[in-house]
Amino acid sequence: MPSFTDLTGLFGIAWGIAALCLLCGQSALSPWSPARRLSLLGLVCTLLLAPMNGVPIAVYVRGMVGDLSITTLLALAYATGRSLGYFPPLDTQRRKVSLQLLAVIACVFYPLALGMTLYDPYRWGYGEPWFLLLLFCLALICVLRWPLVALSINLAVLAWVVGWYESSNLWDYLLDPMLSIYALFALVRWSKASAR
Amino acid sequence: MTRRLASSFVAAWSVWIRQFGLWRAGVLLLTLSVFAVAFLKAFDRPPSVDFQSPAPLVQSAHDADSPTAVRTRFVSLAAGPHRHAASLVELKDGRLRAFWFSGSREGAADVEIRSAVFDPLQARWGGEQTVVDRMQTQRAVWRYVKKLGNPVAERTADGMLRLFYVTVSLGGWAGSSITTITSADNGEHWTAPRRLVTSPFLNLSTLVKGAPFHYVDGTTGLPIYHEFIGKFGEVLRLDAHGVVLDKQRLSAGRSSLQPIVLIKNGKHAQVLMRHGEDGRNRVIGTRTEDAGRHWTLPSETILANPNAAVAGVALPDDTLLAALNDIETDRDALSLVTSSDGGTHWRTLSVLEDQRIWRERELTATEYVASVKKQALMTDTRLHDSETDAIAESAKQHMCTTQRCNFEFSYPYMIRSTSGDVHLLYTWNRSLIKHVVFPYAWLAQRLKESRNAELH
Numbered sequence: 001m002p003s004f005t006d007l008t009g010l011f012g013i014a015w016g017i018a019a020l021c022l023l024c025g026q027s028a029l030s031p032w033s034p035a036r037r038l039s040l041l042g043l044v045c046t047l048l049l050a051p052m053n054g055v056p057i058a059v060y061v062r063g064m065v066g067d068l069s070i071t072t073l074l075a076l077a078y079a080t081g082r083s084l085g086y087f088p089p090l091d092t093q094r095r096k097v098s099l100q101l102l103a104v105i106a107c108v109f110y111p112l113a114l115g116m117t118l119y120d121p122y123r124w125g126y127g128e129p130w131f132l133l134l135l136f137c138l139a140l141i142c143v144l145r146w147p148l149v150a151l152s153i154n155l156a157v158l159a160w161v162v163g164w165y166e167s168s169n170l171w172d173y174l175l176d177p178m179l180s181i182y183a184l185f186a187l188v189r190w191s192k193a194s195a196r
Numbered sequence: 197m198t199r200r201l202a203s204s205f206v207a208a209w210s211v212w213i214r215q216f217g218l219w220r221a222g223v224l225l226l227t228l229s230v231f232a233v234a235f236l237k238a239f240d241r242p243p244s245v246d247f248q249s250p251a252p253l254v255q256s257a258h259d260a261d262s263p264t265a266v267r268t269r270f271v272s273l274a275a276g277p278h279r280h281a282a283s284l285v286e287l288k289d290g291r292l293r294a295f296w297f298s299g300s301r302e303g304a305a306d307v308e309i310r311s312a313v314f315d316p317l318q319a320r321w322g323g324e325q326t327v328v329d330r331m332q333t334q335r336a337v338w339r340y341v342k343k344l345g346n347p348v349a350e351r352t353a354d355g356m357l358r359l360f361y362v363t364v365s366l367g368g369w370a371g372s373s374i375t376t377i378t379s380a381d382n383g384e385h386w387t388a389p390r391r392l393v394t395s396p397f398l399n400l401s402t403l404v405k406g407a408p409f410h411y412v413d414g415t416t417g418l419p420i421y422h423e424f425i426g427k428f429g430e431v432l433r434l435d436a437h438g439v440v441l442d443k444q445r446l447s448a449g450r451s452s453l454q455p456i457v458l459i460k461n462g463k464h465a466q467v468l469m470r471h472g473e474d475g476r477n478r479v480i481g482t483r484t485e486d487a488g489r490h491w492t493l494p495s496e497t498i499l500a501n502p503n504a505a506v507a508g509v510a511l512p513d514d515t516l517l518a519a520l521n522d523i524e525t526d527r528d529a530l531s532l533v534t535s536s537d538g539g540t541h542w543r544t545l546s547v548l549e550d551q552r553i554w555r556e557r558e559l560t561a562t563e564y565v566a567s568v569k570k571q572a573l574m575t576d577t578r579l580h581d582s583e584t585d586a587i588a589e590s591a592k593q594h595m596c597t598t599q600r601c602n603f604e605f606s607y608p609y610m611i612r613s614t615s616g617d618v619h620l621l622y623t624w625n626r627s628l629i630k631h632v633v634f635p636y637a638w639l640a641q642r643l644k645e646s647r648n649a650e651l652h
Binding site for chain 1 (some may be wrong): 219220222223226227230231233234235237238239241334337338339340342361365366390392393395396397398399420424425426427429430439440441442443444447448449450493541634
């Protein structure tokens, strides 16, 4: 039986893949009712978690990409809910600013964390009080301007506090390479569209 | 009066929530609550503390009838598998347990972590046994595991055994992560494997090689290294349950890997690292004088290094011992060296292996087998012909290509036991693990004699 952190990790991977499938197939699935599409989401999730030759497919994916950050899971949840018509569209300008901020953080964070210099920002995630203070201030600002982002930060920090995943580092709950790559990709696509 | 105050308070809050918005008010309340708990967790983190100084020697180290000669033997004589990357730990009862990875070849899916126990009183190794394999690890960590690698063992402050080993899910060693198991009975039985998350990029590329050490509060310092985009060394700090508390960087870029941390006392430690860049050919060093809160900039030491692992221990009198391939290319020579000035100057105490004479000419397979048999007998004079034949065939299988045959003595691992003896393990021609014991009396004598020896 998987431990709690393995269950959360596997479920996160299954949910992430299922949501991506639904989002990528939006146009093909648009004739379907929201309830039917939600059922498909559940079915894909179940298939990814069901044992195939004794090992769920999610195990193979998890071995390669690790656990998805809480921010990624929430973003996928909102995008899925939006495609099903349950949530309103996000403000384009706010979405752009958020993705720009994510992309900048990722472009600075990952090279440093992967050994470019002697300074390692990944270390802050082990409970540096001033890093938490920075996040707290950011969350407070977002409460006024964009509560959804504040909620995302709060849930990531809460997940870290309760030990939702195996990682004891807060960065792994806030950010992951998949989200960073998406942010960069979305910004490039936007700037190409603006140039046209 | 109280009732009036309470109702005014509630009315004021209702007005504020209506103006601010129920949604925003809820998120604000959540923010305050979550971060209050988060700050409590952050302030509960163990503070930086000093290193645990090396353990004092037990009385037997000073007995007149303690051994005085260096002794060598092989950990296991079952020839055939590829064996590499041994580590060693002293058990509570004074015996030693070794770990290594073994399989058809390095990186194969059949590689397992294997172990054997040495009894110093009987001066012999017990049979080898499997500790963990790829499928067991995969089932326990609920992640695909492609192969296993370097194991490193620790005896925790509360006497448990903890084993860290490298697991790869994607690609080569650059895709490594660390998995850990513990034992409460000196390694007879182990808990289910658990993954350590130590890197933000898909948890890729963290490996172990150097011996763990302890801080005075019982937490563990585990030297690790990265071998993905960068090659650099770090130290992880772990609590008693193996949860990562902190991480410190020792080097950066692609300069170095496989750090070993030689603890001199509570505040001072010297780190030696394998160089990671072509052309540098020197061991990289860094040191701390405040128990690892700060480290000096990494710099080249005087010790030659052919991009190969280094091992070492610090003796109670601040003398450093290191075992390494102190040559600039290949791994066909291995020496024991010492420094009495904290790692600035080094002298050779003993040449453990040296097969460089064969570099200039290509050995035939027959000559190679004869040489390996001779080296095996020199290691352990009790070996029978059938055993040396099997050893030589195994070495030929692992070390000979169609072009030539090579010798390799690599990946040393060294510990100092509580008796004062220094134990060294290293890979011997990728087929066996060789064990060398430097008795306390021998070390004391050689260190005295080496004071006038030539410096490196």
